[in-house]
Amino acid sequence: MKKVIIGTVLLLTTALSAFSQTKNITVAGRVIEDDTKEPAVQATVQLLSLPDSAFAAGIATTAQGYFTLPKVQAGKYVLKVSYIGFQPTVLPLQLSAQNPNKNVGTLALKTDAVMLAEAVITAEAPQVQVVEDTLMYNSSAYRTPEGAMLEELVKKLPGAEIDDDGNVKINGKELKKIMVDGKEFFGGDVKTGLKNLPVEMIDKLKTYDKQSDLARITGIDDGEEETVLDLTVKKGMNRGWFGNADAAVGTE
The missing domain is CATH 2.170.130.10 (TonB-dependent receptor, plug domain)
Known part of the structure; x- marks a missing residue:
């Protein structure tokens, strides 16, 4: 009986360990305003999985513009950063289990300004x-x-x-x-x-x-x-x- 219990415990432990390892990659970085170099506070950071662009993880930046997304599994993703008054930034990512701590560095957001000339709007x-x-x-x-x-x-x-x-x-x-x-x-x-x-x-x-x-x-x-x-x-x-x-x- 003890052998059966021990075997069951080991099996559950192995299964839980394998499950936890499927999501072991973190994506971190910083978001700033391109013109002022000030941190983008509470910017929306989303990680979308390819090929269907399904939502995988998301978070808002800190007061200093930093972010660390919840852990995800290896694969192809797109990192999307949105901030009111600025153009969205999209960054393709290939995440690998060999690099569990992916740092994308500093992302500078450009002002979402439009130019009006002869009633033609360009962006x-x-x-x-x-x-x-x-x-x-x-x-x-x-x-x-x-x-x-x-x-x-x-x-x-x-x-x-x-x-x-x-x-x-x-x-x-x-x-x-x-x-x-x-x-x-x-x-x-x-x-x-x-x-x-x-x-x-x-x-x-x-x-x-x-x-x-x-x-x-x-x-x-x-x-x-x-x-x-x-x-x-x-x-x-x-x-x-x-x-x-x-x-x-x-x-x-």
């Missing part, structure tokens, strides 16, 4: 939008030098990293291909695309995971996915520029 485009499992970036929301190539723009995207060899990671996942309007460009070669695609022709950027080439050819899902960067070209710029590119690099 700064949102940096990131989440549509199901796709992250969409507005090119106009990021400043790059005149004549800059795609590489300069990618460096400014939240969650993107480029190493010294030109390899790109977005939210911790290696970028496998570059596409233009849903089609592979430069054979999908990432490094070539980064060096040769002008920022001025790009309207939006999308990142998402898609099936591998083998899965698409055979029709059999092999479980392998590749992260791609899909560019949307500004109207009127695709025909002339791509014609020049074809002449320069040949039919291949």
Whole structure:
């Protein structure tokens, strides 16, 4: 009888331990006002899980602008910060059990000011939008030098990293291909695309995971996915520029 009781206790302890470990990651940081550098007091901080943007955790910032969210499990998330009178900030996050204490640093919120000129209201485009499992970036929301190539723009995207060899990671996942309007460009070669695609022709950027080439050819899902960067070209710029590119690099 004692063995049965002891075994049951051990089983319950193991189960409770495993359950508690599913939510063992904290996300912390600080929120300030970009113009004054003052702390954003009682700003709303939300952690939304992908791909469905379901609410995972939330909290308000302290008097000094700091926040520490309740623990969550590993996975893909979007951190959303809202504050009255300021533009919402969205930050994609890839949380891993190997890093249980994720600090996003200081987030500076920009004033939600609009410019009135000839009865036309304009506002700064949102940096990131989440549509199901796709992250969409507005090119106009990021400043790059005149004549800059795609590489300069990618460096400014939240969650993107480029190493010294030109390899790109977005939210911790290696970028496998570059596409233009849903089609592979430069054979999908990432490094070539980064060096040769002008920022001025790009309207939006999308990142998402898609099936591998083998899965698409055979029709059999092999479980392998590749992260791609899909560019949307500004109207009127695709025909002339791509014609020049074809002449320069040949039919291949």
